Amino acid sequence: MTTTRFCEYCLRVLPLTEFRRRRAGGTARMRECRACHNQSERDRRARKQAGQSRKQVGTYLTRLNDDLTNKQIRLLCSAMISHFGGLQGFIGAWSDYYQYAVKQRGLGAYRCLESVIRLMQYCEENRRDTSEMTDEELTCSIREDIRGLIQQCPELAVTAAREIGWRVEPVERQGRGKSLFRTVRTIR
Ligand SMILES: [Zn+2]
Numbered sequence: 001m002t003t004t005r006f007c008e009y010c011l012r013v014l015p016l017t018e019f020r021r022r023r024a025g026g027t028a029r030m031r032e033c034r035a036c037h038n039q040s041e042r043d044r045r046a047r048k049q050a051g052q053s054r055k056q057v058g059t060y061l062t063r064l065n066d067d068l069t070n071k072q073i074r075l076l077c078s079a080m081i082s083h084f085g086g087l088q089g090f091i092g093a094w095s096d097y098y099q100y101a102v103k104q105r106g107l108g109a110y111r112c113l114e115s116v117i118r119l120m121q122y123c124e125e126n127r128r129d130t131s132e133m134t135d136e137e138l139t140c141s142i143r144e145d146i147r148g149l150i151q152q153c154p155e156l157a158v159t160a161a162r163e164i165g166w167r168v169e170p171v172e173r174q175g176r177g178k179s180l181f182r183t184v185r186t187i188r
Pocket residue numbers: 007008009010011012032033034035036037
């Protein structure tokens with residue numbers, strides 16, 4: 001009885017026990033070794049995951065191109081960012097979608113560009129004319145922007161604070177709102 005088998009995937013000769021049984025209790029074994037089998041399972045899961053996230057990006061982009069009000073655009077962007085676990089996750093998913101769409105040569109790539117244009121249009125429309133603001137209004141507006149940014153992406157605020165040697169500590173929750181952060185300068 002043979003006690004070794006040749007794996008057709010990694011081309012190694014391995015003990016028979018390194019090949020999973022096709023069915024529990026059966027004698028027939030798989031043609032790929034355990035390591036190759038596990039790897040192909042991981043790849044399959046990753047492909048499935050990537051497929052799902054591309055589908056989700058596609059859905060968001062389609063909605064982004066509809067006739068949305070500025071408020072709806074803001075809400076949709078927050079939803080996209082939180083769906084992908086933060087800004088970085090979202091950018092990753094979007095760029096993966098774009099690269100895939102370009103390869104597919106379908107409407108996907110066009111949809112990406114159309115979304116970018118729609119977002120640029122949104123930014124253009126919402127840009128405030130700072131030359132006509134008083135110093136006080138300007139300070140107030142900057143403070144509002146920073147506060148909004150921190151609330152939307154607290155992880156960015158924490159990272160940025162760390163980079164300049166500051167430490168961010170959470171303070172006790174105030175009411176039902178989001179947890180607030182307190183920035184403390186670290187004494188070095
Ligand atoms: Zn193998």
